[in-house]
Amino acid sequence: MDRTQIAEFAQSLRGQVIGVGDVGYDDARKLYNGMIDKRPMIIARCADAGDVMAAVNFGRDRRLPIAIRGGGHNGPGFGSVDDGLVIDLSTMKGVRVDPRNRTVRVGPGCTTGEVDHATHAFGQAVPFGIISTTGVAGLTLSGGHGYLSRQYGLAVDNLIEADVVLADGSFMTASEAENADLLWALRGGGGNFGVVTSFLFRTHPAKMLYGGPIIFDVGDAAEVMRWYRDFQAKAPEDFYIFLGLQSVPGGAPFPPEHWNKQMCVLVVAHNGEGGEVAVNAIRAALPKPLIDWAGPIPYTALQTLFDALYPAGLQWYWKGDFVRELPDVAIDAHLLHASKASPGSCMHLYPVDGAVHRRGKADSAWNARDVTWSMVIAGIDPDPGMAPALKKWATDYWQAVHPFDLGGAYPNFMMDDEGDERIQASYGDNYPRLAALKGKFDPANLFRVNQNIRPAI
Structure with missing residues (x-):
């Protein structure tokens, strides 16, 4: 393309x-992810759905590879593409709460923290993730699990x-009453079906919780992990705990x-009556902790607890799995x-049971309705020289525990080198329908x- 074509495109936005x-x-x-460096030809920072339609048409007609960037938190770097077009939605940030109907309409450039701030004023929340800097669009379209998922x-x-703006540049609204097949695909199928320019979510009560890291x-x-495995099976749905194996961060507010130090952490979140009593029962059942900040x-504060540990620009390499059981040999x-x-590296086990299991496998593109945890193994470091070591550590770790896990994983915990077999395993029996859509x-x-x-032919 010459600069005249680009200038004409710019004038249309x-x-x-x-x-x-x-x-x-x-x-x-x-x-x-600082491990990934891409050089797109053009970045179209869209202001509205009309801009998105124009950008899709421009990229398609010129046969450019197209990447969609929402909140910009994507681990494998899918928010950009070499020598192509980035449709950047990061400035499309509107949030409108409807407290009467308990819904919130969200722009595709919003982070979960921005939505949390708006809904918190009404004592409501959408079940998002655990880091408030995560983009709503990418997190949602591949599933979205976090502190409120069990409830x-x-x-x-x-x-x-x-x-949604579709590949032909047309605009469509997807709901259960209108274009329901597209909504089904968007509920877990990722950014495969179009560019979402607005989300409407149901909200739920969540104001003050009893939670934090222990x-x-x-x-x-080993004792904590065995306890956690057994407790998870009978935990009430308003009591969420994720488990981590990592190191105590080297800085304030952690005690010098x-x-x-290497540690095992339980991050608890109780969103109901009797939270302190429930967490005290854990305290009585487990060894004395090094640090106990649950309260x-x-x-909104719980959602931001770990933001400072994971700023943009760190080196990341991660591997994920869905996990149904955690036998002693896997713990070892x-x-x-x-x-x-x-x-800086870690392994986390996030519960995806409770309310998640009350929907059928075929009810949405998200197929993992019978797993217990979503696991991520993340190699993380600020030093670019550590990139090869991070990848080797995460891969070796994953290869050691994968035989105890299921075939697929949460798509947001997969890199760009997983291959078709892993993607198909993640969607299971829903994959043929997704390919058809x-x-x-x-x-x-x-x-x-x-x-x-x-696409299925």
Whole structure:
């Protein structure tokens, strides 16, 4: 393309077009994962759905690879593409709460923290993740699990409606009453089916919780993990706990005597009556912790607890699995490989049971309605020189525990080198229907910079 074509495209948008060599290009192309560096030809920073329609048409007609960027938190770097077009939605940030109907309409550039702030004023929340800087769009479209999932379901279970720009540049609203097959696909099928320009979510009560981290010495990790495995099976749905194997961060507010110690952490979140009593029962059942910061906490504060540990620009390499059981031999493998982690790296087990299990496998694209946990193994470090070591550690760890896990994983915990077999395993019996819908809404696979579902012919 010549610069005249790009200039004409820029004049057709309310938003901004940034090209190679333009002021701000390097900042605009930066990704959350510092391990990934891409150089798009054009970044279209859209202001509204009309801009998105124009951008989709421009990229398709010129056969450019297209990446969609929402909140910009994507681990494998799918928010950008070399020598192509980035449709950047980051400035489309509107949030409107309807307290009477308990819904919230959200722009695709919002982070979960921005939505939390708006809904918290009404004592409500959408079940999102555990880091408030995460983008709503990417988290939701691949499922979305977090502190409220056991009680209220996944983010996709609470997605009522979406406005979507399709591959042919047309605009469509998907709901259970209108274009229900598209809504079914959006509820877990990722960015494969179009560009979502507006989300409508159901909200739920969540104001003050009893929660926070309880940190144990790594010498007690096997006991804690066995307790956690057994407790999870009978935990009430308003009591969420995720487990981590990692190191105590080396800085305030953590006590200096524990900096960089390996640990096992339980992050508890009780959103109901009797939270303190429930957590005290845990305290009585487990070894004495190194640090216990669980207590009354606003939901918004719980959501931001770990933001500072994971700023943009760190080196990331992660592997995920869905997990149904955690036998002792698997615990042994976890502890062996977690002991080799660099200080910033971690393994987390997130519960995806409770309310998630009350929906059928075929009710939405998200197929994992009978698993117990979503696991992520994340190699994380600020030093670019650590990238090869992070990848090796995470891969070795995953290979050791994967035989005890299921075939698929949460798509948001997969890198760009997983392969079709892993993607198909993640969607299970729903994959053929997803491929058929991909063939209906995006037959040329225009939206392929993602965990790609290939269109059925």
